[in-house]
Amino acid sequence: MSVVAKNENEQLALDFLAVLSSGDLERLRGFLDAESVWEPMVQDIPGAGRYQGHAIIDDFLAPVRGMFADGDPKVHVQTLFSDGDLVAVESYSDGKLQDGRAYYNRYSWVFRMRDGKIGTLHEYMDSHYVARLFGL
Secondary structure, three states: OOOOOOOHHHHHHHHHHHHHHHOOHHHHHHHOOOOOEEEEOOOOOOOOOOEEOOHHHHHHHHHHHOOEOOOOOEEEEEEEEEEOOEEEEEEEEEEEEOOOOEEEEEEEEEEEEEOOEEEEEEEEEOHHHHHHHOOO
């Protein structure tokens, strides 16, 4: 099933997740500004915390993506809906870790768009799965 955007904010979310899936972190910077905030809604696992501006790429995404094989994980959007500047997405991600182990996790994303950029992003995932996978 292919998910199609119904408005500009939904398209922005789809475009962002497509670039995230590509692993091109420098291209992701174009979706963000100094006020953008990404907050994984987890505790005590790699990537937990609140990241703003360039720290989203430099302090969060680069180290997290570094745990995976080149080009992984891939994001597969399943559900997309919005209300004004809020966009919600359900997805799953799959791929391989650097050590060759398989990765499969389910995600929900809540975006608040601002002036054609991502203002805030809350990322929800199966943190128990991640903790088990990394022996935490």
